[in-house]
Amino acid sequence: xxxxxIELTNRCNLNCRHCFDxxxxxxxxxxxxxxxxxxxxxxxxxxxxIVFTGGEPTLHxxxxxxxxxxxxxxxxxxxxxxxxxxxxxxxxxxFFLDRLETIxxxxxxxxxxxxxxxxxxxxxxxLLKAISICVAKEIPFTFNSVLTAHNIHExxxxxxxxxxxxxxxxxFGQLMLTPAAMDHGLALTPDMINTVADKIEKxxxxxxxxxxxxxxFYTALLFPCASLQMAELTITHSxxxxxxxxxxxHGSALLHQDSQLDLNHVEFEEAFATWQGAVQSYRSTxxxxxNNRGKGFAEHLPCWFCQSYSNQVNWLKAYANTHWFRxxxxxxxxxxxxxx
Amino acid sequence: MxxxxxxxxxxxxxxxxxxxxxxxxVLLHLGTKKYYTLNETGVRIWQLLGEGDTIGEVIRxxxxxxxxxxxxxxxSVSELIxxxxxxxxxxxx
Numbered sequence: 001x002x003x004x005x006i007e008l009t010n011r012c013n014l015n016c017r018h019c020f021d022x023x024x025x026x027x028x029x030x031x032x033x034x035x036x037x038x039x040x041x042x043x044x045x046x047x048x049x050i051v052f053t054g055g056e057p058t059l060h061x062x063x064x065x066x067x068x069x070x071x072x073x074x075x076x077x078x079x080x081x082x083x084x085x086x087x088x089x090x091x092x093x094x095f096f097l098d099r100l101e102t103i104x105x106x107x108x109x110x111x112x113x114x115x116x117x118x119x120x121x122x123x124x125x126x127l128l129k130a131i132s133i134c135v136a137k138e139i140p141f142t143f144n145s146v147l148t149a150h151n152i153h154e155x156x157x158x159x160x161x162x163x164x165x166x167x168x169x170x171x172f173g174q175l176m177l178t179p180a181a182m183d184h185g186l187a188l189t190p191d192m193i194n195t196v197a198d199k200i201e202k203x204x205x206x207x208x209x210x211x212x213x214x215x216x217f218y219t220a221l222l223f224p225c226a227s228l229q230m231a232e233l234t235i236t237h238s239x240x241x242x243x244x245x246x247x248x249x250h251g252s253a254l255l256h257q258d259s260q261l262d263l264n265h266v267e268f269e270e271a272f273a274t275w276q277g278a279v280q281s282y283r284s285t286x287x288x289x290x291n292n293r294g295k296g297f298a299e300h301l302p303c304w305f306c307q308s309y310s311n312q313v314n315w316l317k318a319y320a321n322t323h324w325f326r327x328x329x330x331x332x333x334x335x336x337x338x339x340x
Numbered sequence: 341m342x343x344x345x346x347x348x349x350x351x352x353x354x355x356x357x358x359x360x361x362x363x364x365x366v367l368l369h370l371g372t373k374k375y376y377t378l379n380e381t382g383v384r385i386w387q388l389l390g391e392g393d394t395i396g397e398v399i400r401x402x403x404x405x406x407x408x409x410x411x412x413x414x415x416s417v418s419e420l421i422x423x424x425x426x427x428x429x430x431x432x433x
Contacts, residue, residue, distance in 0.1 A: 091360050129357040132366040135375045136359070164373040 001048040003226065004038065005234040006030065008052050008060040013084050016119045018108070018148050018175055018186050026237075029060045034239040034263045039073045041268040047233070049101055052079035055237065059085060064092035071096040080104045080144065083130035084123060090133055097139055102168060105130060107143040110157040118150060128165075135166050143170040144214070147196055148186040155199050163209045172200050173214030176303065182319050189323040193301070194218065215244075216303040222290065223283060224302050230279055233272070239263040241275040243282065244306060282309065304328070342418050344396030347433040348389045354429055356386070367429060376427065381406060385420050389430065395421070 010026035012019075042050075050070050052063075057079050060066065070077045078101040086103075105127060109115030115124040134141045143162045147155065155172065162170035174193055181187040188196065197217045204211045215225050226232035227244050234242045241261040259265055260274040286305060307313050308328075316325045353370040363380035378386055381402065388398045395417060402413040424430035 087357065087360070091362075125355055128355045128368055128370075132355065132357040132368045132375060133359060135368075136357075136364075136366040136377050161373075166373075166375070 002046050002231045002233065003049045003051055004042055004047045005051050005053055005232060006035070006038065007054060007235065007237045008057040008063065008066065009055040010237045011059050012055045012082075013059060014056070014082055014120050014123065017184050018118055018146060018150075018181060026055070028237050029062075030235075030237045030239060031264065032062060032066070034235075035066055035069065037263050037268050038235065039069055039075070043073070043075070045272060047075075049076045049078070051077070051101075054080070056082055056085060058089045063089060067093045067096050071099050075099070076101045078102045078104065080106070081130075082106050082119065082123065083127040086130035086133060087126075090137075094137070097137075100140065103134065103139065103141045104144050104171075105141055105167075107145050107158065107162060107170070108148075109151055110154050110161045114151060114154060118148070131165055131167070140168050142168045142210075144173060145170060146173050146175055147188065148175045148181070149188060149192070150186055152188065152192060152196055155196065156203065159203050159207065159209070159211055163207075169210030169212060171212040171214055172196070174216050176216070177307075177316075177324055179315055179318070182322065182324075187322075187324065190301070190327050191323075216301065218300045219302060220300065221302075222286060228279065228283065230276065233275065235263065241271050243279065243310075285309070304331070342395055342414070342421075344399070345394050347392055347394045348421065348425075348430045349433045350386065350390040351429050351431065358383070369427065369429060371428070374427065376429065381416060382420055385417055386424075389421070389424075392433070 007030070009029045011029070038050075052060075052066070054060075057063065058081055067077065076099050077096075081103060083105045106119070107115065107127065108118045109124065112124040115127070116122065131141060133139070143158075145151075145158050145162075151158070158172075159170055174188055174196065175181050175186055177187055197213065200211065200213050200217075223229055225244065227234060234244060236242050239262055240258075241263070258274065258278070261271050261278075263271055266274075286309075289305075304313070313328055316322070316328055319325050351369065355368045355370065357366045357368070359365065363383075365378050365383045365386070367376040367378065367386075368374075369376075384405065385398055385402065388401060393401070398417050399410065399413045402408065402417060403410055406413070408416075421430065425432075
């Protein structure tokens, strides 16, 4: 079975220092007819779980109604949230929680000072209030921690805190490289990413508590992500099918401009078939590319190929004296890879 | 016998979360990472203690607000205070 990731809105109630550049500061919600289109047909294509993302998905003006519709249609669901709005939204969605898979809350520091310095004053306490409700009402929740240059020294502590607070697990993601990440000094270097990955692997070995790694870390797999295995489909707030939740709406987004992928204009079947074709095309390109070139270190960091494929690394030319520019330049990732 | 003139301080390490429409609150002790649920009366006692009321004042207000006997209120307040002290959610003022 497969999972739909629906970006309900690009609005957010926070202004995090490590947020993707030019994202999540918008004012657009996905339209309800698009949601109805998805709910009506996705089940026929083996999608049984819907995860709402954003922006902050609970800010969608019809969030409780959308949860209700998804529930009534028989899907399991979950959502990713910063937790700031949960105390308000909980009374409106509590009737549908028996089909809740999990709520994934963002936890980026082990103290108010650490978390709040990335996410804003008072956000740590508000997050604790959200999970207090979850614990009291036995609502399943997990944490997602984005590792940056600011908090990589807290990995072990973050895992410990996540467990102590009663979450069902913690997943560590690495900060996607954006101009904002570079400007704020939050970007991890290639060496830092390797060190972080080693630390997480050791934590996984020494804990029975579920600890996971998000996409983008070193991997031997050519198609490591659920979306590349066609087990996960991302739909943006504008109603477009996309390749990855990290890629829409910044840079020259992969797939995004194709009207055949726009659920405002085409039916789900048509858009889904186009998406499948696009993913197959991507897979072929990547396979041939690596058959021709072999695989170096850079190719084992899978997000770089995707970002390069979708023309999202050229901005690094403005950061010519950085580790990452040299890394990308040395590995010929400036410009879209082809299978020539 | 409890001292009706005794007052207390609620721990600054506690995050209190009200559950809208459910007349209860959750306390999270940041030191121990333990959670506690208080019912409506418990929440009210917690609030009054946090405002610096003595045990006697808390009992009188609970009697009035919930229309219970003085003996019943004293028992409830006393038991809750003992529990809160034991869990370091409260300290003597």
